[in-house]
Amino acid sequence: MEITDMTPAEERVWRVFPRGQDVGFRGPADEDPARGADRGPERTVRASVVRALLLSSPQEDGETASLRLAAARITGGAFAPAGRYQWLSYALVVTGWTLATTVVTGITRTFSRQ
Incomplete structure (x- = not known):
């Protein structure tokens, strides 16, 4: 710019x-x-x-x-995003966030049942 x-x-x-x-x-x-x-x-x-x-x-x-x-x-x-690498980076961040929240939710439910 x-x-x-x-x-x-x-x-x-x-x-x-x-x-x-x-x-x-x-x-x-x-x-x-x-x-x-x-x-x-x-x-x-x-x-x-x-x-x-x-x-x-x-x-x-x-x-x-x-x-x-x-x-x-x-x-x-x-x-x-300008280019495939920025799109890939964005997709990986979203995927990582989704995976992390899924794991935390699973752990929380496991401990709350005990």
């Missing part, structure tokens, strides 16, 4: 991510969180930007990168 097509809110998130700083987009104290879709572009971050940030972000020596967003509106879809 080119940095030139980012909004000011996205640039702010991109700039502070390598240092792990908080990025707050909070509005007035009486703001209703359920009306997040009404937030303007100054508080909107595209999911594709978050994805690019997490996959290929800049690094700074001696700092721990982390994403800390507050009251931002995230738009778009973040999961957009």
